[in-house]
Amino acid sequence: MPLIFTQRADNWLRRGMAGAFVSVVLGITGLYYYAPPEYTRVGYAPKQPVAYSHELHAGRLGLSCLYCHTGVEESSVAKIPPTQTCMNCHQAIKADSPQLEAIRVSWAGGGPVRWERVHQTPDYVYFNHAVHVRRGVGCVSCHGKVNEMPVVVHEKPLSMGWCLECHRHPEEHLRPPDQSTNFEWQPPQGQNQRDYGLTLKDQFGIRAPETCTGCHR
Amino acid sequence: MRWVFLGLAMLTALVIREMGTRGTVSDRRPLMVFSDMDFQPRYNPQAAGPFFADGRAMRTPPAGTVPFGGTDYECDAGSPRQNPDLLREDDAYYRGKKGTTWVTVNPLRVDMKLLQRGQERYGIFCAPCHGATGKGNGVITQYGLTGVAGITDALHALMPDGQFFDVISNGKGRMMPYGPQIKVRDRWAIIAYVRALSRSQNAGITDVPESIRGELKP
Numbered sequence: 001m002p003l004i005f006t007q008r009a010d011n012w013l014r015r016g017m018a019g020a021f022v023s024v025v026l027g028i029t030g031l032y033y034y035a036p037p038e039y040t041r042v043g044y045a046p047k048q049p050v051a052y053s054h055e056l057h058a059g060r061l062g063l064s065c066l067y068c069h070t071g072v073e074e075s076s077v078a079k080i081p082p083t084q085t086c087m088n089c090h091q092a093i094k095a096d097s098p099q100l101e102a103i104r105v106s107w108a109g110g111g112p113v114r115w116e117r118v119h120q121t122p123d124y125v126y127f128n129h130a131v132h133v134r135r136g137v138g139c140v141s142c143h144g145k146v147n148e149m150p151v152v153v154h155e156k157p158l159s160m161g162w163c164l165e166c167h168r169h170p171e172e173h174l175r176p177p178d179q180s181t182n183f184e185w186q187p188p189q190g191q192n193q194r195d196y197g198l199t200l201k202d203q204f205g206i207r208a209p210e211t212c213t214g215c216h217r
Numbered sequence: 218m219r220w221v222f223l224g225l226a227m228l229t230a231l232v233i234r235e236m237g238t239r240g241t242v243s244d245r246r247p248l249m250v251f252s253d254m255d256f257q258p259r260y261n262p263q264a265a266g267p268f269f270a271d272g273r274a275m276r277t278p279p280a281g282t283v284p285f286g287g288t289d290y291e292c293d294a295g296s297p298r299q300n301p302d303l304l305r306e307d308d309a310y311y312r313g314k315k316g317t318t319w320v321t322v323n324p325l326r327v328d329m330k331l332l333q334r335g336q337e338r339y340g341i342f343c344a345p346c347h348g349a350t351g352k353g354n355g356v357i358t359q360y361g362l363t364g365v366a367g368i369t370d371a372l373h374a375l376m377p378d379g380q381f382f383d384v385i386s387n388g389k390g391r392m393m394p395y396g397p398q399i400k401v402r403d404r405w406a407i408i409a410y411v412r413a414l415s416r417s418q419n420a421g422i423t424d425v426p427e428s429i430r431g432e433l434k435p
Contacts, residue, residue, distance in 0.1 A: 015221050018221065019221040019222075019225065022221075022222070022225055023225060026225065026228075026229055030232060033239070034236055035250045037247075038239050038240075039236075039239045040247045040248045040249070040250065041247045042239060042240050043239075043240045043241045043242045043243055044243065044244075044245075044246070044247050045242050045243065045244055046244050046246070047244050061345065061356050061357075062345075062356060063345055064340070064341040066341045067341055067342060067345070067398070070398050076262075077262045077263065079262075079263070080263055082397070084393065084394075084397060085398065087393060088393045088395075089345075089346075089357060089362070091391070091393070092361075092362050092391055093357065093360050093361060093362055094360075111271050111272065111273070112273060114265075122254065122255035122256075123254065123255060123256055123257040123259065123261070124254050124255070124257070153242055154247075178337070
């Protein structure tokens with residue numbers, strides 16, 4: 001039987017197949033690594049119209065999250081504070097600072113300050129801040145240690161898999177509801193998070209939904 | 218064969234160089250790989266919208282109106298029950314006034330739960346300026362704010378509850394209105410707590426039960 005392919009063509013075929021195989025493996029690996037929010041969203045730290053530092057206000061000054069984010073306990077949104085909240089202090093403190101120019105313009109009737117949104121769930125996710133905060137999921141669980149961030153960085157992926165990790169094992173993250181805004185909270189001496197979390201889970205009857213309609217409608 | 222792998226290795230290196238690693242801090246907008254239905258044609262709270270001239274989706278309530286979220290079923294047409302609070306007509310509760318005189322007694326039942334709520338809210342909204350003890354020495358005074366009222370002094374002890382309510386709601390002097398930040402009920406809780414705080418700050422030896430006076434150290 002005569003050879004259909006020359007030795008040369010056979011070599012090319014082998015090379016091509018090996019190359020294609022490695023390309024597919026690399027491609028899939030690349031997608032797994034680069035496509036999820038763990039890559040696309042984590043680390044996002046947009047430049048804001050005012051270089052507001054959570055590290056200064058929530059950290060060193062010790063202001064509560066609730067001083068500005070007043071909606072977080074009873075609404076699905078935490079609320080970005082209105083300009084008036086800034087002016088509570090900044091009409092008197094650093095009133096002439098060039099950094100606060102955007103705030104003064106807004107206060108003088110120039111419309112809202114156009115803050116860049118950092119954490120954003122897709123529109124088909126109906127996340128509710130109030131139910132989480134009032135059941136003892138701390139701010140820190142989803143936003144990281146904001147009180148140590150001069151510029152807010154998107155620290156957690158907020159991907160669906162990440163949400164579900166906690167919905168399946170809420171005890172790993174629960175704390176007493178009145179400690180929700182406390183960044184330094186630790187379980188009581190001699191108890192680990194898991195056991196303490198299970199107690200709270202029982203006490204507050206927490207059944208975090210794992211069905212689609214829990215978050216998507 | 219060597220060239221194929223070399224080429225792929227170089228391509229991989231290039232991708233890693235360009236794309237970086239997970240968690241790299243950057244101000245670039247998140248890359249949307251599949252953006253289907255992530256952004257739906259609707260207005261989200263506090264979001265921008267092209268319809269109104271000022272570019273905001275949310276509207277300022279017209280003067281003389283009360284917000285109604287559509288969830289207050291007792292106010293719906295045909296409801297057998299009425300919500301007396303819908304119009305916020307109770308001047309004593311919503312404005313701290315009866316006619317032109319200040320309310321002198323807290324309209325809420327003052328119990329431990331209310332005081333604890335007041336303490337918590339005082340810590341969030343008042344303590345930054347007035348200080349945890351109410352002496353007007355909050356953290357902000359270290360940054361140059363002067364003239365913060367000490368709200369546990371004799372002058373404030375004479376101030377009726379209703380006037381306290383009015384100052385919290387509408388501000389006074391340099392103090393901005395806190396009505397938009399603190400709910401009505403919480404304002405009354407804070408007032409109840411401030412009364413307790415004031416008493417504790419102005420306590421004398423006669424306020425201590427005789428049985429434990431010996432334990433006090435000067």
